[in-house]
Amino acid sequence: MSGSLTFDSSSAAFFGGVRSAFMSVFFLVLAGTYVGLGALAHDFGLSIVWLTLSTLLVWAAPAQVILISGIGTGAALIEVALAITLSAIRLFPMVVALLPLVRTRDTRLGDLILPTHFTSVSMWVESLRLLPVLAPERRAAFCNGLSVGYMSAAIGFGFVGFYLAAGLPPLLAATLLFLTPLSFLISTARNARMMMDRLALGFGLVLGALLTMLHVDFDLMWAGIGGGTLAYVIHRAREAAT
Amino acid sequence: MSAALSDLWPYLILVTVGFLPNEIWRVLGLVLARGLNEDSQVVMWSRAVATATLAGVIAKLLLFSSGSLAAIPLGVRLAAAAIGFVAFLLAKRSVFAGVAIGEVVLLAGGYLFAN
Known part of the structure; x- marks a missing residue:
């Protein structure tokens, strides 16, 4: 390829x-x-x-x-x-x-x-x-x-x-x-080859679904910032641990 | 309103209401990304946020579909997405295979269980 x-x-x-x-x-x-x-x-x-x-x-x-x-x-x-x-x-x-x-x-x-x-x-x-x-x-x-x-x-x-x-x-x-x-x-x-990307995808799906169902304003923005930041923090913590 | 102006009106709306409110975020990204390299932490975090936002868009489109897709029951839409995803994993991560199988399931489910 x-x-x-x-x-x-x-x-x-x-x-x-x-x-x-x-x-x-x-x-x-x-x-x-x-x-x-x-x-x-x-x-x-x-x-x-x-x-x-x-x-x-x-x-x-x-x-x-x-x-x-x-x-x-x-x-x-x-x-x-x-x-x-x-x-x-x-x-x-x-x-x-x-x-x-x-x-x-x-x-x-x-x-x-x-x-x-x-x-x-x-x-x-x-x-x-x-x-x-x-x-x-x-x-x-x-x-x-x-x-x-x-x-x-x-x-x-x-x-x-x-x-x-x-x-x-x-x-x-x-x-x-x-x-x-x-x-x-x-x-x-x-x-999503890196764990961080997989986590961001999973968190974004779950948060996006939850926030939309709860009719939260700016649902996508919060799903992105919340899910993405959580994935990033876990990625950093795992890097620091190794 | 003169004839010339009413002909131009949709184009004026296109630029002011469509183009500018959309393009501003791209331009902000261009301004902020100056001087950052691909391994920097801000870029890594941006990638995670972009991926999670996209995932949020996917969840929203699946759960709260619009137009003709809304006539397909939610269970069929979710099953088609899940089966398409499993097909993608089984077919050596082939996107074509996953999308094709998912669409076939939606078509069959929509035919059998249409609201």
């Missing part, structure tokens, strides 16, 4: 990233998600140009769902903005954990703007898995290629959903929606 990920140039690394995107399970996940989003945008009277631009600019499916249904149902814009910013908090620790992997001694700030904007669950999960085996100077290009691959898939399947709209039988629509939690669960488990 690591042998096939050696690149002679940045453009080779970029296209290697595009190829990885098309071969990963997230390609199917994005296909399912964005067929659904395309149908939603169509039903709420937004244009395909608007949908495509929202994928390019927002690049986060949960936020796009909130935005499209918010506009469509005429919700108060300040409430929509608040819901989106709460859903986006997860992007902050993801960027903090990702950029040190992408950066080398010679990387300029400008080179990090694209990987920062491209950060999303699919790209983050795959980057944390694949980047460590790449030469550091190829990682940014690979990461950008991976993201461009995912984004193209999302835009393309957004078109499919937009023009197919409403033709989906409910059971098939449910199957498409189920792709997101199922693939997030399994691919996060695959990436």
Whole structure:
């Protein structure tokens, strides 16, 4: 596996990233998600140009769902903005954990703007898995290629959903929606090689379920900070003990 | 409202209500991650928090599904996720195998037990 990920140039690394995107399970996940989003945008009277631009600019499916249904149902814009910013908090620790992997001694700030904007669950999960085996100077290009691959898939399947709209039988629509939690669960488990990652996954599942059931405000933020910190503290204690 | 403005209105909302409130967290991450290396404790902790947040999102999507998925009984959704996960472990940690089996279970369960 690591042998096939050696690149002679940045453009080779970029296209290697595009190829990885098309071969990963997230390609199917994005296909399912964005067929659904395309149908939603169509039903709420937004244009395909608007949908495509929202994928390019927002690049986060949960936020796009909130935005499209918010506009469509005429919700108060300040409430929509608040819901989106709460859903986006997860992007902050993801960027903090990702950029040190992408950066080398010679990387300029400008080179990090694209990987920062491209950060999303699919790209983050795959980057944390694949980047460590790449030469550091190829990682940014690979990461950008991976993201461009995912984004193209999302835009393309957004078109499919937009023009197919409403033709989906409910059971098939449910199957498409189920792709997101199922693939997030399994691919996060695959990436969890360290005990800390496994603990964070387990604590986050339990806390996320509990806090949501108890209708605690900002449930996801507390599940993340609480579960993540607990996993980190246990990891540190085990390290100190050995 | 003039015709030109009402055409532009959805795009204005896209930028102000969709793009900016979402992008701010990425930009904050970029600012904070400057000068940190991948082994630093802040980065390790961030990884744990990001993983746990993602796990919280998964739990929420499974328990409180929306749209057509909400019509599939909770027991079927949880069983499909659990069986998909076990299939992933049995199939030498293949994500494709886990997702495929989980989806088949959901489809079958949804067909048999639809609300």
